[in-house]
Amino acid sequence: MVNVTYSGNYADVMTDDKKQKLKQIHDGLYEKTGAGSDFLGWLDWPSGLSQSFLNNIKSTAEAIRGQADVLIVIGIGGSYLGAKAVIEALQPYFDKNPDFEVLFAGHQVSGAYLKELMAYVDDREVALNVISKSGTTTEPALAFRFLQKYMKERYGNEAAERIYVTTDEEKGALLTLAKEKGYKRFVVPDDVGGRYSVFTAVGLLPIAAAGFNVEGLVEGARAAENELKAFDAEDNAAIRYAAIRHDLYEQGYTNEVLATFEPKLSFVQEWWKQLFGESEGKEHKGILPLSVVYTTDLHSLGQYIQDGKRDLMESFLIVDEADEDLEVFEAENNADQLNYLSGLSLHDFNLVAYKGVSEAHLSGGVPQIGIHVSKLDEYNLGYLLYFYMLSCAYSAYLLDINPFNQPGVEDYKTAIFKLLKKPGY
Amino acid sequence: MVNVTYSGNYADVMTDDKKQKLKQIHDGLYEKTGAGSDFLGWLDWPSGLSQSFLNNIKSTAEAIRGQADVLIVIGIGGSYLGAKAVIEALQPYFDKNPDFEVLFAGHQVSGAYLKELMAYVDDREVALNVISKSGTTTEPALAFRFLQKYMKERYGNEAAERIYVTTDEEKGALLTLAKEKGYKRFVVPDDVGGRYSVFTAVGLLPIAAAGFNVEGLVEGARAAENELKAFDAEDNAAIRYAAIRHDLYEQGYTNEVLATFEPKLSFVQEWWKQLFGESEGKEHKGILPLSVVYTTDLHSLGQYIQDGKRDLMESFLIVDEADEDLEVFEAENNADQLNYLSGLSLHDFNLVAYKGVSEAHLSGGVPQIGIHVSKLDEYNLGYLLYFYMLSCAYSAYLLDINPFNQPGVEDYKTAIFKLLKKPGY
Numbered sequence: 136m137v138n139v140t141y142s143g144n145y146a147d148v149m150t151d152d153k154k155q156k157l158k159q160i161h162d163g164l165y166e167k168t169g170a171g172s173d174f175l176g177w178l179d180w181p182s183g184l185s186q187s188f189l190n191n192i193k194s195t196a197e198a199i200r201g202q203a204d205v206l207i208v209i210g211i212g213g214s215y216l217g218a219k220a221v222i223e224a225l226q227p228y229f230d231k232n233p234d235f236e237v238l239f240a241g242h243q244v245s246g247a248y249l250k251e252l253m254a255y256v257d258d259r260e261v262a263l264n265v266i267s268k269s270g271t272t273t274e275p276a277l278a279f280r281f282l283q284k285y286m287k288e289r290y291g292n293e294a295a296e297r298i299y300v301t302t303d304e305e306k307g308a309l310l311t312l313a314k315e316k317g318y319k320r321f322v323v324p325d326d327v328g329g330r331y332s333v334f335t336a337v338g339l340l341p342i343a344a345a346g347f348n349v350e351g352l353v354e355g356a357r358a359a360e361n362e363l364k365a366f367d368a369e370d371n372a373a374i375r376y377a378a379i380r381h382d383l384y385e386q387g388y389t390n391e392v393l394a395t396f397e398p399k400l401s402f403v404q405e406w407w408k409q410l411f412g413e414s415e416g417k418e419h420k421g422i423l424p425l426s427v428v429y430t431t432d433l434h435s436l437g438q439y440i441q442d443g444k445r446d447l448m449e450s451f452l453i454v455d456e457a458d459e460d461l462e463v464f465e466a467e468n469n470a471d472q473l474n475y476l477s478g479l480s481l482h483d484f485n486l487v488a489y490k491g492v493s494e495a496h497l498s499g500g501v502p503q504i505g506i507h508v509s510k511l512d513e514y515n516l517g518y519l520l521y522f523y524m525l526s527c528a529y530s531a532y533l534l535d536i537n538p539f540n541q542p543g544v545e546d547y548k549t550a551i552f553k554l555l556k557k558p559g560y
Numbered sequence: 561m562v563n564v565t566y567s568g569n570y571a572d573v574m575t576d577d578k579k580q581k582l583k584q585i586h587d588g589l590y591e592k593t594g595a596g597s598d599f600l601g602w603l604d605w606p607s608g609l610s611q612s613f614l615n616n617i618k619s620t621a622e623a624i625r626g627q628a629d630v631l632i633v634i635g636i637g638g639s640y641l642g643a644k645a646v647i648e649a650l651q652p653y654f655d656k657n658p659d660f661e662v663l664f665a666g667h668q669v670s671g672a673y674l675k676e677l678m679a680y681v682d683d684r685e686v687a688l689n690v691i692s693k694s695g696t697t698t699e700p701a702l703a704f705r706f707l708q709k710y711m712k713e714r715y716g717n718e719a720a721e722r723i724y725v726t727t728d729e730e731k732g733a734l735l736t737l738a739k740e741k742g743y744k745r746f747v748v749p750d751d752v753g754g755r756y757s758v759f760t761a762v763g764l765l766p767i768a769a770a771g772f773n774v775e776g777l778v779e780g781a782r783a784a785e786n787e788l789k790a791f792d793a794e795d796n797a798a799i800r801y802a803a804i805r806h807d808l809y810e811q812g813y814t815n816e817v818l819a820t821f822e823p824k825l826s827f828v829q830e831w832w833k834q835l836f837g838e839s840e841g842k843e844h845k846g847i848l849p850l851s852v853v854y855t856t857d858l859h860s861l862g863q864y865i866q867d868g869k870r871d872l873m874e875s876f877l878i879v880d881e882a883d884e885d886l887e888v889f890e891a892e893n894n895a896d897q898l899n900y901l902s903g904l905s906l907h908d909f910n911l912v913a914y915k916g917v918s919e920a921h922l923s924g925g926v927p928q929i930g931i932h933v934s935k936l937d938e939y940n941l942g943y944l945l946y947f948y949m950l951s952c953a954y955s956a957y958l959l960d961i962n963p964f965n966q967p968g969v970e971d972y973k974t975a976i977f978k979l980l981k982k983p984g985y
Contacts, residue, residue: 212859228673229680243823243856244913246886246906248653255654274855276896277906281886312895329859389869390815390848398668409860416864419925423815423869424861425850430699431668433972434637434754435834436849439841441968444814444848461671461706470737471701475982481671481702484980488669491976499971500844543866546924547858551916555909557900 136362137522139375140505142497148382154368157378160532161366169532171539176326177524180334181356181517189350192336195299195319196343200235202297203262207252207282208341209241210266211274212409213329214301218341220406221333221516224399225347237345241265241278249281261286264344266301266337268323270309301336328539330410331524334517348513355517363525373522376506377529380422380448383502384534388448390423392440392501394492395452396485397511398428403452407523414538415531422448422530430488437492441499449496450504452519453489454511457482561787562947564800565930567922573807579793582803585957586791594957596964601751602949605759606781606942614775617761620724620744621768625660627722628687632677632707633766634666635691636699637834638754639726643766645831646758646941649824650772662770666690666703674706686711689769691726691762693748695734726761753964755835756949759942773938780942788950798947801931802954805847805873808927809959813873815848817865817926819917820877821910822936823853828877832948839963840956847873847955855913862917866924874921875929877944878914879936882907 141148163169164178199206208215222237240252263282267275286294301321302309313320321336332338334356343349363373380391391411393404404426415421427436440447457480465477476484493503508515531538552560566573588594589603624631633640647662665677688707692700711719725738726746738745746761757763759781768774788798805816816836818829829851840846852861865872888901888909901909918928933940956963977985 211856216860227676229676231680243853244906244909245823246882247884248823249886250884251652251654255656271897273898276898277888280888280891280896280898308895308897389871398670398673405860412861412864412868416868418867419870421864421868423864423872428668431636433969435641435830436837437972438966438968439837439846439848441971442843443837443841443846445844446814447848457671459672459675461674463702463705466705470733471705472696472733473698473701473705476980481669481674484669487979488976491979492972495972495975499968541863543863543924544858546866547862547917547920550920551913554912554916555901
C-alpha cells in the first residue's frame, strides 16, 4: 500500500470541478478512450501476466546465472531505468565478492566506459541482454556493436547462447538479427512505452537475473492495479497525489523536489524523473522533476529549498520500516555530544529528521507531500512503481497532455542525425 | 583555461550598468569589503599554499597508502563533495582489484550502509579521515562514533595511528578529542566555508590518498586565481558566466540545468549544485541548480527540456579532448544501420551530439551556455573548480546576496533537535 499525505487542506484541492475532471480522466483511462490510449498496455499488464511468462523469465534468469558471472544489460531510458531502479533499491551497498553482477551499457556513449567494462569482465563468464524496441536507437546499438564483436571473439559460435534480446515481436533490426543468429528473444509490447515497461520483460529479466523475486514485484503491482482501479477522489492514492501536485502547479509551484532518506532509492528517483518529466513536459507545460537524497543534500540543496525562489513543492518518499539498522550506543566520554541519542536507531533518527525537515521547509513556504511505503522489498516496490505510473497518467491528463508520447525527443535526434549526415536526414 | 560561450548576444548582457555593478563586486571581493568577507580565505588560497603544506599532505597520503588498503573519509556537504568530485572524475569506472580505495561515510544516516561498510573492509587494512569543523555535525559524528569503536576493537591502541582528523585549529569537540588521542591533525581554516574548501586539507588529503596529483590540481587553481583576478567584463570567464546566468535569471529563466556528456563529471555536478544552491538560494531568490548527464538523460529529462515549462537555461560542461576512446568500426552486415558512423570516435560522437542537442534546445526556447575545459586531468579540474567558486561569488553578489552564509540550514536543524530533545533546544 502507498499512503499519500499533504500539508494543505485536501478539501481545497478536491473541488467538485476537479472531481468531475478526474472522473472523466478515470473513465477515459479504463475505457481506453483518452489521448494516447494505444499505449495503455501497462494499465492491466500486471493482472494479465501469465504464470508461464513468469516461469520463462525465471528459468532464463537461472540459465543466465548458470552460464555467466556477469550480465551486461544494454539499454537506455525506459529500457534500463526500471531494472536499475529495482536492483539498486534491493542490492547491498557493498559486495566484496559478488557471485553474480548485473552491469549496464549503452545508457551513454563513452569509449572509456566500454573499454574498461570489457577489461573488467575479461576473466569472468559473460552474458548480454540487449533491450531496444527498434534495434537502431543509437546508444545501445553502438554499445551492442562493440559488445557483440567482443562476445564473438571470446566465445565464437557459442556467443549466440549467451545473448538475450528484448525487442519488438514482429519487426525491426534487432528482431531480424536475433532470428538470424538464433538469440533467445523476449518481447517489448507495442502498447507499452519505455517508461511504463518495468513489469514487462524489459525490466523483469534483468531483475530476475540479479537474483530478485520478480513474482513478489508483480504481486505488488497487481495489488496496486486492483486497489487503485476504482474511482475514489478521497482515498485513491494515485488520484490524491496527482490532484495535489496539479493544484500546487496551478498555484505556481512548478518544480517538484522528490526527497528520500533512503540512499538506495536514488535510481527510483531517476526512474520517476523520466516517468513524470517525459510524460508531462510538453506544450510548454509540466512540473519540472528533481530529486534529493537526505540527509546528504540538506547540506547541499537544503539552503535553497528552505529559502530560495518559492516555486518548489517537495514530495517525500518515505520507507516506514528498516530491515537492517544500528542503534546509537552510549559513549563513555560523550566527546561528540551525541549521548542524548542513545538507544535511538539510525532509521528512527531519519524518521524524526523527516518530521523536522518537513516542518521547517513548510514554514519556509514549500508545500509538503508524503508518499509512504511500509518497507523496501519486491512487493512494495512493485506497488510503488505502479502507483507512480498510474498517478502520472492522471497528472498529465490534468494538464490536458497526452502522457504517452514524447514528440520533443525527435528534435534533438534530427539535429544530431543531420550533423552526422545519417542517410535520410 | 575555461572558455564560456553563449547563445545570446553578450553585448546585451554586458550593459554599462551591469559592468559598473560587476566592477563594484570585483573591488569588494579583492579588497575584502563585500558581505561575508570574513569567508574570503579561498580567494587567494591556491597562491598562498606553501610547498611544506603540500609536502605534508603528500607524505601523509603516502603513509596512509602504506598502512591501509582503504581510507574511509567521514564528512558531509562541503566536507566530502569536493574530494568526491575530483576522485570520481579521475578514477576508472571499473577496477577489479583496486590496490587502494577511498570510501565515504557520514554523508548520510544509514545503519545498513555502516554495517555493510564495516563488513566490506573487515579483511583489509583501514584508515579513517574524519572531516568536521566542529566535530558535532550530527551525521559525521554519528558515523565516527561507530567507526571509532570499530577501529578501537580492531586495532587497539594502534588505532590512533590510523585516524586522521581535519578540523578547526583552535576549538571544538573533534580538536579536543584528537589532541587527547594523539590523532594526526589537519586544519579547516576559519575563513573558508565548506563549499569553498576543496583546495584545503579537507579536499586535498583524500584526493592525494586516492593517488591523484594534488600539485597539479593546485597548479590549475593557481592559474585560475591568477588569470581570473583582473576585472575584464568581456574576457574574464568567471565574470562572463555570472553575468550571463544573472541576465537570464532576470528574464525569467530561473532554473539552470548543468549538462555534461562525461559521466565521470556527475559529482562535479553535485559539488556545483551545493556551491551555487547554498550560495545563492536565499531571501526567496536564486537560480535553482539541477543536473543531467547526456546522452543518458536525453532519454529521460530531454523531453521536458525540449518542450516543458520555459523557465530553463542550460549550461553545458564540455571536455574537449578524450584520453581513452573507441572508434566505430565498419560492420559487415550493418544490421544496426550504424555504418554511416564508421571511423568516428565515440568522443567525437558526443561532441556532435552536443552541437545537435544545443541547437535543438535553443530552438525549443532554452538559452544555452557552454563551459569548455580542454581535458579531464588534475590541472583542468583545479582550474574549473576555482572558476566556478569565483563565478558563484559574482553571481550571488549580482543578486545582492551574501554568497558565504547559509542561514536556512539552521531552520531544519533546530526543528530536528527540538523533536529529538537535544540539550539546549
